[in-house]
Amino acid sequence: MARTQFIKNAWYVAAWSSEIIDAPQLAKIIGEPLVLFRKTDGEIVALSDTCPHRFAPLHMGKVIDDVIECGYHGLRFGASGKCVHNPVGNGAIPSAARVRSFAVVERDSLIWVWMGAAELADPGKIIDFPWLNDRDNLCMTADHSMHQSIYYELIIDNLLDLAHGAFLHPTTLGSEAVMKGKTKIRQDGDRIYYDRWNPDGEPATLFTLTGAVQPGTRVDYWNDMRWDAPGNFYLEVGVTETGCPRDKGHYMGSVHLLTPVDEETTIYRWILFRNFAKSDDGITKSLEALVNVAFRQEDEPMVKAVHQRMAGRDFWDMEPLILPGDKAAILARRTISRLLESEADLLLTDPVLQEV
Amino acid sequence: MARTQFIKNAWYVAAWSSEIIDAPQLAKIIGEPLVLFRKTDGEIVALSDTCPHRFAPLHMGKVIDDVIECGYHGLRFGASGKCVHNPVGNGAIPSAARVRSFAVVERDSLIWVWMGAAELADPGKIIDFPWLNDRDNLCMTADHSMHQSIYYELIIDNLLDLAHGAFLHPTTLGSEAVMKGKTKIRQDGDRIYYDRWNPDGEPATLFTLTGAVQPGTRVDYWNDMRWDAPGNFYLEVGVTETGCPRDKGHYMGSVHLLTPVDEETTIYRWILFRNFAKSDDGITKSLEALVNVAFRQEDEPMVKAVHQRMAGRDFWDMEPLILPGDKAAILARRTISRLLESEADLLLTDPVLQEV
Amino acid sequence: MARTQFIKNAWYVAAWSSEIIDAPQLAKIIGEPLVLFRKTDGEIVALSDTCPHRFAPLHMGKVIDDVIECGYHGLRFGASGKCVHNPVGNGAIPSAARVRSFAVVERDSLIWVWMGAAELADPGKIIDFPWLNDRDNLCMTADHSMHQSIYYELIIDNLLDLAHGAFLHPTTLGSEAVMKGKTKIRQDGDRIYYDRWNPDGEPATLFTLTGAVQPGTRVDYWNDMRWDAPGNFYLEVGVTETGCPRDKGHYMGSVHLLTPVDEETTIYRWILFRNFAKSDDGITKSLEALVNVAFRQEDEPMVKAVHQRMAGRDFWDMEPLILPGDKAAILARRTISRLLESEADLLLTDPVLQEV
Secondary structure (H helix, E strand, O other): OOOOOOOOOOOEEEEEHHHHHOOEEEEEEOOOEEEEOOOOOOEHHHHHHHHHHOOOOOOEEEEEEEEEEOOOOOOOEOOOOOEEEEEOOOOOOOOOOOOOOOOEEEEEEEEEEEEHHHOOOOOHOOOOOOHHHHHOEEEEEOOEEEEOOOOHHHHHHHHOOOOOHHOOOOOOOOOOOOOOOEEEEEEEEOOOEEEEEEEOOOHHHHHHOOOOOOOOOOOOEEEEEEEOOOOEEEEEEEEEEOOOOOOHEEEEEEEEEEEEEEEEEEEEEEEEEEOOOOHHHHHHHHHHHHHHHHHHHHHHEEEEEEEEOOOOOOOOHOOOOOOOOHHHHHHHHHHHHHHHHHHHHHHHHHHHHHOO | OOOOOOOOEEOOOOOOHOOOOOOOEEEEOOOOEEEEEOOOOEEEEEEEOOOOOOEEEEEHHHHOOEEEOOOOOOOOOOOOEEEEEOOOOOOOOOOOEOOOOOEEEEEOOEEEEEEOOOOHHHHEEEEEEEHOOOOOOOOEEOOOOEEEEOHHHHHHHOOOOOOOOOHHHOOOOHHHHHHOOEOOOOOEOOEEEEHHHEEOOOOOHHHHOOOOOOOOOOOOEEEEEEEEOEEEEEEEEEEEEEOOHHHHHHEEEEEEEEEEEOOOOEEEEEEEEEEEOOOOHHHHHHHHHHHHHHHHHHHHHHHHHHHHHOOOOHHHHHHHOOOOOHHHHHHHHHHHHHHHHHHHHHHHHHHHHOOO | OOOOOOOOOEEEEEEHHHOOOOOOOOEEOOOOOEEEEEEOOOOOOEEEEEEOOOOEEEEOOOEEOOOEOOOOOOOEEEEOOOEEEEEOOOOOOOOOEEEEEOEEEEEEEEEEEEEEEEEEHHHHHHHOOHHHOOOOEEEEEOOOOEEEEHHHHHHHHHHOOOOHHHHHHHOOOOHHHHHHEEEEEEEEHHHHHHEEEEEEEEOOOOHHHHHOOOOOEEEEEEEEEEEOOOOOEEEEEEEEOOOHHHEEEEEEEEEEEEEEOOOOEEEEEEEEEEEOOOOHHHHHHHHHHHHHHHHHHHHHHHHHHHHHHHHHOOHHHHOOOOOOOHHHHHHHHHHHHHHHHHHHHHHHOHHHHHHH
């Protein structure tokens, strides 16, 4: 299997809601250029970005009365993708004058786009990130977007991996306490949980420095990850005094959303939040800075070097050595492979999809 | 048909006469690197730029006594392409020591090179641009050369297209008056005329601002284009008082010459001239600035974006939507296809050409 | 034969001894990335730079107790290439946890690595450069390394070629005296000698300016080259008073070592030394500057232009014109072809090598 395949029948994050501005915007997802814009009623429109006339990128045009006007010859396309105005000649609109329209849902401060067969678009399948709506009870960083020259599965490998912390993040994320404890991995459909539980120990520096807990306190510590295909993560680290229930504890959550641009590039969106010391902006800034160092100066150079060393070769063709710590990442890779295969099967057997 | 084909049996512009300086110069045309230099008798020589010995680019050498000396080992080649001097060993010149020589004609301030079979080079087929010699009666801008990362057929599409003006050039070239009137398209061999005629109207701002006509005057307005394969354009816009003959009117002419460097690059040469307000340098500079904005800030980014979006795919394979305004450009594309096909036929049937 | 083949069964220079610092270092040779580091006992280790676990470049890790630790997950590999430590899980080391180890020899201030089948690695085949150890009797420049975007055979062509001096180096290396005299070319196995002998003449400016000989003295002059496959050169130019034996004379020697990085890049290492005016630092600096101009401003742009003009095509497929001055370079090209062919034969017939 070539590594350049992407799951089509999936909801991908096209943008943070906060990234959508007045001008139409390009969002390239799994190789497909889309143009996004917001209508006056607030709804987001996602269309193929390529004008069917002369292949001009539609995002170079402008939005007029809730439809997008091509900047080259003025054809206008509405939310359905149909051409609604032709300024040339007698103004007749050929039936072929249309672009593909993509299902869009705005939820949890995110713009989700369905890249697969329109008949299969089911908003019920969008992964929920309810924390992103809970801005009253949580203290949040800004919405972050990183452009990385890395194939997205390598970033999944990196995130679903607790073993690299001590080596790649010795002074930022990989403290001793994070590495201790018992891990549990379980899969539920296309979702994987990777949890670590360390009862009755010393709190990690991260928690004492941020005031989540007093130094010297004995704590139960958890580090839980949740992955949903193709690239949607929720991570949580938290502490309670030993024996207390979790909902009495202090935690930091983070959401990590990977959108493959193409086989060489991924947009990595993230946000971090906590349920303690919520009015302390200094802590927010410090955490943001710490994560930025860990992501941009530690993870990204290494994972990009792996991407470059692989030079387009398939992961399994390179016969990787499998270690016990790789279990969660391998489960995710198998899940992606299974989804790709079932997508191929679907295409072979479904008469409606074959026409798409 | 792959889009990377070029018409070989054609005269291409290799340079403005003004671009030829003392040093030998590289001119890459339809993928073929040439070296150009001027002999002491004024004649221009065009040779393959690759030394047959060690493939050094000859333009890195120097011209000595009207022949070019390779900068690596000193072989010298004359106008015929034959090696005339070998400084190595006993100085014997092997018969294989030659480079291809190309027919060159300097005419109308332009250096024309025939890229096809030498037997077919006919200076009578060079497209005439007599205006370029009429510097007494016309006021001209400088000779311009633009390097564009665009396949040349997309620039033809753009030039043979009156419909994009209102969208891409709303404040520069695409005024309302330009868009009005009746158009007439006709083909004569490998030449296409695309004319617009707007009788008895208000003069466009362009003409009142440049003093070609007084505001309020009723005028007949013409906007005529002439294209010759592969990429040679003459454009003229002019006005007369309503009902007067054209030769009593004021006009601005422009010559546009496209030289394909390779499938990714084109040299676009242009010049603009007028038959009124000829001593007003301010008008010349303003027109030059206006055209530069229209070409470099409006046309080039859009057409380059189309080039990039096509990503090497064939135009027809992408199934473009055809609109009435595309007629002239489509005729040009068909003309180019026909010339390519007849060139292929010629190669199949002509025994002399088969040996080339 | 594609030009992208490289001789595998050969010793290549991976570094000057002086280039090895405390941190592990990347050395890419004939397309293969290696990591080099020095153990506490002084021995150099050369391993494949790609961790078998997740393909992280090992040179991004660090050396701990004479073994290299991967910077991503902490696997450690010793000099034999075997994994000696796994920090993950129960610490078990799978037998597949190993990287390829390369034979290394440090000799004559150079790190030599055998890139072929381990069974064939014979230190006796390393080309000797005894001058590099004779720092008491010779005055040497610094160890130089140049990164050139040129295929290595084109640099061999350039070095084994006395004919280009007058054209490419008219004011630096190619003085008249250098061009005179009788040349003799002979081959001995995979070694080629290319010598020029000019008895009883005026000394070249190079020798009078550096004080090797007084102006006006009659001298015997020699210019000797020695090439060993794949890319190892010793050059010597010297003078004696007419009729005196060479060991009474003054000479400048230079060593040129070409390490192909891949088909587009070569590391060119060089050093220059002399047996006269040994305490005059000014002369050393002047010679170094002269050679730098000749190599970087004269040879490199031309040979790089040839490389680019060839655009990946095979030298022989391009049907080069062969001139008498090309004899030595052609012999070297044939030697390389012969070595490649015998390597292919070996692979076909040797059962041990087939398993590699």
